[in-house]
Amino acid sequence: MHVAARRLPTWAWVTGLTSAAIVVVIGLAVQAGSGPKPAALDDRGPASSASDAPRPRKSLSAAGEDAPSKASVPPESGTGRRLVYALEADRVWLVDASDKALRSFTVWPGTMDPEPGEYEAGTRTAATTGSDGVAIEHVVYFAFSGGVNFAFSHASDGASPAPAEGKRTAGVRMPVEDGTALWEFASTGTPVVVVP
Structure with a gap:
């Protein structure tokens, strides 16, 4: 005697396949979330050699306490419209075509410094993740050396970077x-002068 096979209803097949697909997507999302975070884009700007010795980070005064009148534009930083970055002072100036500082502020440098010299603002990225895993905005790349991109930016949440000892x-x-x-001032091609 022949017994007819019992068929599963269509809704059961659709539910089973949908559930399996959701499990696969969740698994892939978890796997992707635990992988390496993307580094900043490679901007092969002017060649320079970076100092291999990481340097200690200085503290930065609170935003708003750093008036432009507190520091003059370094005399050996060129002329005309430019961005000036002084390594020892951890300070940036936005300078107009008449050599007047429009804005000046202190910064938190990374553990690597670019060599003093003349560069240009290159690739600009509105938002990305920094090499330290922090969400950053208004990224202006200006040099590439020793496998690292030198760029100006601020943390999306406005926080100062944590010490990156050994990195x-x-x-x-x-500050934001x-x-x-800086983002509004330094369009692609804007001169960037790095001084000691």
Whole structure:
């Protein structure tokens, strides 16, 4: 005697396949979330050699306490419209065509410094993740050396970077207001002068 096979209803097949697909997508999302975070884009700007010795980070005064009148534009930083970055002072100036400082502020440098010299603002990225895993905004790349990109930026949440002891980082961070002003000033091709 032949017994007819019992068929599963269509809704059971659809539910089973949908559930299996959801499990696969969740598994892939978890796997992707635990992988390495993307580094900043490679901007092969002017060649320079970076100092291999990480340097200690200085503290930065609170935003708003750093008036432009507190520091003059370094005399050996060129002329005309430019961005000037002084390594020892951990300070940036946004300078107009008449050599007047429009804005000046202190910054939090990474553990690596670019060599003093003349560069140009290159690739600009509105938002990404820094090499330290922090969400950053208004990223202006200006040099590439020793496998690291040198760039100005600010943390999305406005926080100062945590000490990166033992890591090679080249991001030059600043408070949000200063990062926004730099982003608006430093279009691609803007001269960037790095002084000691």
